[in-house]
Each structure stands twice: as structure tokens, then as C-alpha cells.
Amino acid sequence: MSGHDNGVAGVNRSAGAAPGTRRARVSRRAFVAGAGAASVAAWARRAPAQPKATITYWNGLTGADGKVMDELIDQFTRDSGIRIEQQRLPWADLYAKLQVAVPAGEGPDLALIHTVEVPHFASDGVLEVIDDATAAAKGFRGEDYLPATWQGGTFQGKRYSLPLDVPQHILYMNVKVMKDAGLTGSDGRPRVPASRDELVTMAKRIATKADTFGFAIGTVAPGRYTWGFHNLLWQNGANVYGPDLKKAGVAEPAALEVAEFWAALDGQLKIAPPANANCRDAFIAGKLGMWIAGSWNFTGLREAKVEFVAVPVPRLFKQAVVWAMPHQYTFPKAKAADRAKRDAAWAHVRWMTEHVAEWTLKAGQVSASRKAHSDPRVTADPVLRALLAQAPNWQVGQPTPKWVAAENLTRPAIEAVYTGQKPAKAAMEDLARQINALPD
Amino acid sequence: MSRQTRVAWGFLAPGLLLFAVYRLYPLLEGLRLSFTNARLGRPTQQWIGLANYARLLDDTRFQVSLWNTGFYTVASTLPILAVPLALALMLNRGRLRTLLRSVFFFPFTLSVVTVGLAWLWLLDPVVGPFNYYLRALGAPARSWLADPHTAMGAIICTTVWWVTGYYLMVYLAGLQEIPRELYEAAALDGASGGRAFWAITLPLLRPVLLFVVVTHVIGSFQLFGQVFVLTGGGPGDATRTVVQHLYETAFQNFFQFGAASAMAWVLFAVILAFSLLQFRLLRGHTEY
Numbered sequence: 244m245s246g247h248d249n250g251v252a253g254v255n256r257s258a259g260a261a262p263g264t265r266r267a268r269v270s271r272r273a274f275v276a277g278a279g280a281a282s283v284a285a286w287a288r289r290a291p292a293q294p295k296a297t298i299t300y301w302n303g304l305t306g307a308d309g310k311v312m313d314e315l316i317d318q319f320t321r322d323s324g325i326r327i328e329q330q331r332l333p334w335a336d337l338y339a340k341l342q343v344a345v346p347a348g349e350g351p352d353l354a355l356i357h358t359v360e361v362p363h364f365a366s367d368g369v370l371e372v373i374d375d376a377t378a379a380a381k382g383f384r385g386e387d388y389l390p391a392t393w394q395g396g397t398f399q400g401k402r403y404s405l406p407l408d409v410p411q412h413i414l415y416m417n418v419k420v421m422k423d424a425g426l427t428g429s430d431g432r433p434r435v436p437a438s439r440d441e442l443v444t445m446a447k448r449i450a451t452k453a454d455t456f457g458f459a460i461g462t463v464a465p466g467r468y469t470w471g472f473h474n475l476l477w478q479n480g481a482n483v484y485g486p487d488l489k490k491a492g493v494a495e496p497a498a499l500e501v502a503e504f505w506a507a508l509d510g511q512l513k514i515a516p517p518a519n520a521n522c523r524d525a526f527i528a529g530k531l532g533m534w535i536a537g538s539w540n541f542t543g544l545r546e547a548k549v550e551f552v553a554v555p556v557p558r559l560f561k562q563a564v565v566w567a568m569p570h571q572y573t574f575p576k577a578k579a580a581d582r583a584k585r586d587a588a589w590a591h592v593r594w595m596t597e598h599v600a601e602w603t604l605k606a607g608q609v610s611a612s613r614k615a616h617s618d619p620r621v622t623a624d625p626v627l628r629a630l631l632a633q634a635p636n637w638q639v640g641q642p643t644p645k646w647v648a649a650e651n652l653t654r655p656a657i658e659a660v661y662t663g664q665k666p667a668k669a670a671m672e673d674l675a676r677q678i679n680a681l682p683d
Numbered sequence: 684m685s686r687q688t689r690v691a692w693g694f695l696a697p698g699l700l701l702f703a704v705y706r707l708y709p710l711l712e713g714l715r716l717s718f719t720n721a722r723l724g725r726p727t728q729q730w731i732g733l734a735n736y737a738r739l740l741d742d743t744r745f746q747v748s749l750w751n752t753g754f755y756t757v758a759s760t761l762p763i764l765a766v767p768l769a770l771a772l773m774l775n776r777g778r779l780r781t782l783l784r785s786v787f788f789f790p791f792t793l794s795v796v797t798v799g800l801a802w803l804w805l806l807d808p809v810v811g812p813f814n815y816y817l818r819a820l821g822a823p824a825r826s827w828l829a830d831p832h833t834a835m836g837a838i839i840c841t842t843v844w845w846v847t848g849y850y851l852m853v854y855l856a857g858l859q860e861i862p863r864e865l866y867e868a869a870a871l872d873g874a875s876g877g878r879a880f881w882a883i884t885l886p887l888l889r890p891v892l893l894f895v896v897v898t899h900v901i902g903s904f905q906l907f908g909q910v911f912v913l914t915g916g917g918p919g920d921a922t923r924t925v926v927q928h929l930y931e932t933a934f935q936n937f938f939q940f941g942a943a944s945a946m947a948w949v950l951f952a953v954i955l956a957f958s959l960l961q962f963r964l965l966r967g968h969t970e971y
Binding site: 335339342343346363367368369454456464466467516517518519520521524525528530645647648651652654655656658659661662664665677681682 | 720722723724725726744804807808809810818824826828829830831914915916917918919920921923931934935936937938939
């Protein structure tokens with residue numbers, strides 16, 4: 244009988260018990276002592292040998308993938324006892340906040356960022372260096388990852404982050420729209436354009452129907468969708484910066500060719516939606532046939548019950564490059580080192596890496612590590628299969644601290660081209676001047 | 684110092700301290716930063732004199748944003764003055780006025796992001812209701828927010844819809860203050876409704892009108908939320924405003940705090956000049 248039971252008996256005594264039942268007579272002192280001992284024993288049973296850490300984790304997973312992350316974090320907490328306090332805000336706000344909070348010693352223990360953010364955060368001293376020995380000791384090795392993702396975590400020869408997954412572009416095709424335009428094969432599947440000319444011909448055929456568009460690149464506001472513009476630049480062998488990463492490359496002939504095509508989409512060719520259209524809604528509403536957009540859209544399309552197929556991004560210029568932007572785990576610098584928190588953050592990254600197949604299946608993001616790629620649940624999914632098929636063509640942004648600032652300058656420039664406000668050449672030359680004027 | 688003065692300072696001290704820490708210090712720190720090449724994340728910064736201000740003379744995007752902000756301020760002032768006034772005159776008396784006042788005030792209770800997202804959908808060129816009904820009426824659909832000729836107009840319409848309720852309340856308060864005897868005397872003299880409006884209502888509403896203009900102009904120079912959500916400053920730079928340019932310079936384009944601080948001080952100077960002008964206009968006309 245525990246001391247707690249004794250206490251209850253003591254209470255019962257004063258309340259009076261039925262005749263014939265055994266009454267335990269307990270003094271007040273014995274009751275208090277018993278209750279105290281019971282509390283200590285109960286606490287001792289509940290308390291783990293060592294208190295587990297609580298870590299803070301900032302990310303920008305504001306879409307449906309955020310809910311998936313919540314579920315996985317709950318599961319991680321159940322498995323490990325480590326609690327994670329997430330702070331979730333739009334990516335641009337997250338980066339501004341990291342830049343301000345970390346130097347002030349108010350940063351998180353763990354952050355998820357895009358690959359192109361690594362160079363400027365690294366050069367500004369916001370991120371901890373991850374030495375190879377530590378990464379290897381924690382079970383992270385380059386050969387387990389696809390090269391573009393693993394390499395994206397480094398800047399000037401040092402590692403600052405570990406890749407989680409690979410958001411990337413893919414070509415979605417609306418089966419009904421394609422069928423209505425007579426662009427399906429004998430098997431009922433939409434025909435896939437093999438070149439830019441073929442894409443334009445097919446898109447024009449779709450656009451003959453009123454209020455329907457043949458082709459778009461970008462989820463919302465296609466006119467200012469820099470990631471789509473970059474994809475086309477890379478396909479044509481051009482880039483934002485030249486090989487020296489100092490001088491802008493956006494006014495080079497190959498880049499101008501892309502800008503001319505960008506201008507023609509809603510201009511001369513009249514195959515794409517207006518600059519500020521919501522392409523996702525248009526696709527779901529059956530007003531858009533071929534749509535190059537992020538892989539993060541496909542789970543939403545399934546929920547919306549749209550009949551679509553997803554195929555690797557076709558070669559529209561010189562090479563079939565696919566824009567990719569791996570998410571990377573980073574450890575922002577802390578004012579005072581806290582070993583327990585750092586170990587807990589590592590434990591979470593390790594756990595997520597081991598459960599990345601679930602992340603891929605539920606959030607629709609292909610894992611950066613190769614391990615999940617052969618998971619039968621992943622290979623059975625046609626969209627995930629298409630995403631994996633284009634892995635050899637993935638390309639990421641250039642490793643310069645100025646990349647993100649240059650991208651922000653690109654947004655209005657390409658929109659002015661898309662809407663016909665400025666000729667492509669003038670806009671690109673102006674953009675090159677602005678990029679070259681960015682301070683060091 | 685007398686005891687009374689010491690007590691007065693004692694009461695003022697907490698407020699002054701908060702003002703100094705949260706207003707004055709950031710203001711002066713911003714001024715200092717505007718003379719440096721400060722960049723968030725860089726531990727060092729050099730004094731560069733007026734270079735950030737001189738750079739603004741070559742910054743065509745800053746000049747475009749200044750022009751856009753000025754255009755918005757001027758173009759939106761008339762509808763901001765007229766639409767709530769017309770509604771106030773209608774809702775000053777009559778049945779259902781309480782209900783209608785609440786209806787018109789409702790949009791002002793929404794955040795700018797909510798308003799922006801709602802109008803973004805309403806004006807969507809492909810799936811938005813505006814264009815749907817235009818097509819149904821046989822009119823061509825338009826990309827209101829993606830056309831440089833209509834984008835700023837769409838932002839002004841959105842803003843007018845959003846803030847009309849607030850100014851409506853201000854006007855109604857002003858109308859309630861006008862003595863009814865004046866209208867009765869005018870009616871006895873045979874003045875029509877229009878004549879009474881021009882001869883009584885408008886002159887006696889002058890302080891309210893000036894209040895509306897002053898607050899609207901100051902708010903207009905700080906325009907950011909609607910543009911940020913609706914157009915992002917586009918198409919191109921067609922709706923880019925000074926505050927947006929400043930924000931992007933400070934928090935998106937390489938965290939250039941020095942350059943952004945210089946922009947903020949130029950904007951401050953412009954607002955101060957306009958405010959002084961308006962205070963001058965206000966002086967001597969605030970009583971009736």
C-alpha cells in the first residue's frame with residue numbers, strides 16, 4: 244500500500260465508513276509525511292534521468308507542407324523527448340529576421356533556409372560552420388546525397404548547412420484542356436513538347452479557346468517569377484552573374500534571347516496569362532494547359548481533384564536544365580554555446596533524414612538524400628517518379644552573397660519586359676547596371 | 684526649481700524616457716546611419732558623408748517611386764475628400780442610417796493585408812469576378828493590376844473603399860456640429876439644398892476637410908501595404924512607392940541600412956514640408 248492510499252484512508256475516516264469495514268487510523272503527522280513521500284515518489288517515477296532540451300526552430304513552411312512538418316515534429320518529440328518550438332513566417336520575413344536576430348543573440352537553435360541564402364548568411368557570420376568530422380560523426384556523408392544539394396550547403400570551401408529536400412520545377416499538363424485542344428495521344432495522355440517551337444505551337448492551339456491559356460511559368464504573378472526566368476536563363480547557358488561571380492551576365496546575348504521569349508509570352512505570342520494572374524487557380528479552373536511550376540503544387544492539385552500529368556521540364560533552349568532550390572538545415576550562431584541544445588538540434592536533423600521518405604510522400608518534396616529515392620512508396624508515385632527522373636538536370640543559384648539581392652532587382656525588370664513596358668534589351672541592360680552597382 | 688516644477692518633471696519623466704528611447708534615439712541613429720555605408724550583418728561601417736544622399740540623385744528607381752508616391756497622393760485626395768463626404772451627407776439623417784454607417788465602416792476594421800488579398804482576387808485577370816461580369820456584359824476583360832495605365836487607379840479604388848468608412852465618421856461628426864438653425868434660416872430665406880450646401884455646409888466643414896487632407900497626405904506618403912500586397916510595386920516599377928523602395932533596400936536588397944536611412948530622411952523632409960504648408964493653411968480657419 245502506498246503512502247497515497249494511506250492518505251485516502253485518513254480522509255475516509257473522518258467521512259465515516261460503513262459498519263464492518265476496516266478503518267485505518269492515521270495520525271495527522273503520518274498523513275502529511277505520507278503525502279509528501281508519495282509526491283516525491285511520483286515525481287521520481289515521472290522525471291527522466293536527464294531533462295531533455297527544448298529547441299527553437301524557424302522555417303518558412305507556410306503552406307500545406309507546414310502541417311506535415313508539424314506532424315513529423317510531434318512524432319519526433321514522442322520518439323526523443325526533445326521539444327521543438329517552431330516559428331513559421333514567410334521566407335522573406337524569415338531571412339530579414341534571421342539577419343537581425345542572430346547578431347543580437349536572439350536567433351533560433353535551428354533554421355531551414357533555401358540554398359541561395361547560404362552564401363550571404365555565411366559571409367555575414369550568421370551561420371555556424373559545420374566541420375566535416377562533426378557531420379560525418381553524426382552520420383552525414385556527401386555520397387548519401389545528390390551532388391547539387393550537398394554542394395549547395397557550402398560556401399568558399401566551408402560547410403554551413405545540410406540539405407533536406409529539393410523543391411524544383413516540373414511541367415504540369417491539364418488533361419482536360421489538352422484533350423479539348425486535341426493534344427493527347429492514342430493512350431489519352433497529353434503530348435509532351437520536345438522543343439520551344441513545339442511548345443509554342445501547342446500553346447497557341449490551346450489559346451484559340453476563349454479565356455484559355457496555353458502555357459505559363461510560375462505559380463502566381465508569372466510576369467515577375469524570377470525562378471522561372473532563371474530556369475530559362477540556365478537552359479540557354481546564361482546566368483545572373485558571369486563565371487567570375489562579379490559582373491552581371493543578364494545583358495549577354497543568351498540572356499537577351501531568353502528575355503525576348505519572356506516578352507513574347509503575353510505579347511507577340513499571346514499564349515500566357517497576364518503578368519499578375521494566379522496560374523494555379525487558372526490551371527485548376529481548366530483555363531491553362533501547360534504549366535511549369537514548383538513541385539510543391541502537386542499535392543494541392545490532387546486535393547483539388549484536377550486531372551493532370553506531371554513530366555520533367557522539357558528542353559526549351561539549349562539544355563534541359565531544371566531549376567531547383569534545396570531546403571537546407573542550418574545552425575545559426577548563438578551568443579553562448581549550449582551543448583544540449585545543439586545536440587538536440589542535431590538529433591532532429593538526423594531524425595528527419597531518417598524519416599525523409601514520409602516527408603517526401605506527405606509534403607511532396609523529393610528528398611536530398613538518396614536513401615528515400617528507392618523507397619517503394621516513393622517510386623510508386625508517378626509525380627515523384629517524374630521529379631526524380633529529372634534529378635540529373637537540377638541546377639541551383641550561383642554561390643555569391645549578392646544572389647538574393649540580384650534576384651530582387653530582377654523581379655520588376657522582367658515584369659516590365661513581360662508587360663511590354665520596356666524592350667527586353669533596355670530592361671536587361673538596366674538590370675545589369677543595377678546588379679553591378681550592388682555594394683560589396 | 685520649484686517643487687511644483689519638480690513634480691511636473693517627475694510625472695513627465697516616464698513618458699519622456701519612453702519617447703527618447705523608442706522615438707528620438709532611433710530617429711537620430713537613423714540620421715547617423717544615413718551618413719555611413721552601414722549594412723546589417725557587417726560589424727564595421729565607414730563614414731561616407733553625403734554619398735548616400737548623392738546616390739539618390741542617380742537612383743532612377745527612387746525617383747520613380749517618389750513620383751509615384753506624389754501621383755498617388757494627388758490623385759487619391761479628391762476621391763478621399765468627395766466619396767465619404769457624399770455618403771456622410773446621405774447618412775446624416777434618414778432611416779437605416781445607423782445600419783448603413785456600420786456597413787460602410789466595416790472595411791476599415793479589416794487589416795490592409797486582408798483588404799489587399801480580397802481585391803487581388805476580385806481583380807484577378809483570369810478567375811476574378813470583375814472580369815467575369817465584364818465578359819458577361821460583352822466588355823473586354825482587363826488586367827487591372829498588371830497594366831501600368833490602370834494599376835495605380837486600382838490601388839486608389841481599393842484604398843478609397845477601405846478608408847471611406849473612417850472618413851465618413853469624421854465627416855458625420857463635423858456635420859453634427861453645424862447648428863441646425865443656420866439651415867432653418869437659409870430655408871426661410873428661400874435657399875435651395877444646393878445653395879445651403881455651398882454656403883453653409885462646405886464652409887463650416889472646412890476644418891474637417893483640412894483635417895482629412897492633412898491626415899490623408901501624411902498617410903499617402905507612407906503608402907506601402909496596399910502596394911506590397913496588390914502589385915508588389917509593379918508592373919515593373921509602375922506603382923513602386925518610396926516606403927516600398929526603402930523597405931526593399933533595407934531588408935531585401937543586401938540590407939543596406941545606410942542607403943535606406945538616407946531615403947527615410949528625404950521622405951521625412953518631404954512630409955515635413957507638406958505638413959508645414961498645411962498647418963499654414965489651417966491657421967486662422969479653424970473656428971466658425
